Amino acid sequence: KAGVTQTPRYLIKTRGQQVTLSCSPISGHRSVSWYQQTPGQGLQFLFEYFSETQRNKGNFPGRFSGRQFSNSRSEMNVSTLELGDSALYLCASSLAAVTEAFFGQGTRLTVV
Amino acid sequence: QKEVEQDPGPLSVPEGAIVSLNCTYSNSAFQYFMWYRQYSRKGPELLMYTYSSGNKEDGRFTAQVDKSSKYISLFIRDSQPSDSATYLCAMSVLVDTGGFKTIFGAGTRLFVKA
Numbered sequence: 001k002a003g004v005t006q007t008p009r010y011l012i013k014t015r016g017q018q019v020t021l022s023c024s025p026i027s028g029h030r031s032v033s034w035y036q037q038t039p040g041q042g043l044q045f046l047f048e049y050f051s052e053t054q055r056n057k058g059n060f061p062g063r064f065s066g067r068q069f070s071n072s073r074s075e076m077n078v079s080t081l082e083l084g085d086s087a088l089y090l091c092a093s094s095l096a097a098v099t100e101a102f103f104g105q106g107t108r109l110t111v112v
Numbered sequence: 113q114k115e116v117e118q119d120p121g122p123l124s125v126p127e128g129a130i131v132s133l134n135c136t137y138s139n140s141a142f143q144y145f146m147w148y149r150q151y152s153r154k155g156p157e158l159l160m161y162t163y164s165s166g167n168k169e170d171g172r173f174t175a176q177v178d179k180s181s182k183y184i185s186l187f188i189r190d191s192q193p194s195d196s197a198t199y200l201c202a203m204s205v206l207v208d209t210g211g212f213k214t215i216f217g218a219g220t221r222l223f224v225k226a
Contacts (some may be wrong), residue, residue, distance in 0.1 A: 042200075050210075055210055056207060078211055101158060106155050
């Protein structure tokens with residue numbers, strides 16, 4: 001069974017640009033969560049989608065947004081990129097239970 | 113004060129040692145307690161989860177939760193070089209939107225020397 005797939009794996013963007021990251025969950029999983037991981041702040045929750053609805057949101061500015069499609073695939077968008085947005089962005093999917101979340105390998109975003 | 117505190121290490125042990133990794137938390141509402149392992153350049157991988165005080169064992173790994181002290185631990189017996197990774201604790205609570213709020217610890221880097 002295929003795991004969680006995130007694309008692209010690596011990305012370099014310039015300050016002020018916007019970026020879209022993609023996550024394909026495990027087949028049958030309806031919950032997709034996004035996290036930002038940095039050396040200083042660790043793993044921080046961005047938002048969670050379940051059946052195309054945002055169910056939870058972390059404490060990030062409105063420049064961070066996401067959506068989920070009917071096939072459960074999810075995208076997150078960051079507008080007006082800042083240097084501090086450089087991080088590993090991780091997506092996790094689960095059937096429903098928080099205790100069974102499976103992570104993708106992440107997208108490494110570098111903002112220059 | 114962070115909701116979940118975890119010593120980032122690094123922790124270096126010889127092969128075969130018993131490893132103890134710990135987290136403390138402040139929010140008594142947390143209901144689920146997880147441990148993840150993350151290898152370099154990979155996403156976290158769920159190792160174990162529990163939702164009650166006490167011990168849960170899976171092979172060489174034992175997860176321990178003490179809700180009265182707000183303290184959780186992960187023990188690794190007969191540690192191997194392949195256990196070298198970052199170990200993250202995570203805790204979740206159901207929120208009124210129907211989903212969960214999950215907070216991760218900072219992660220402890222573990223090195224097991226052959």
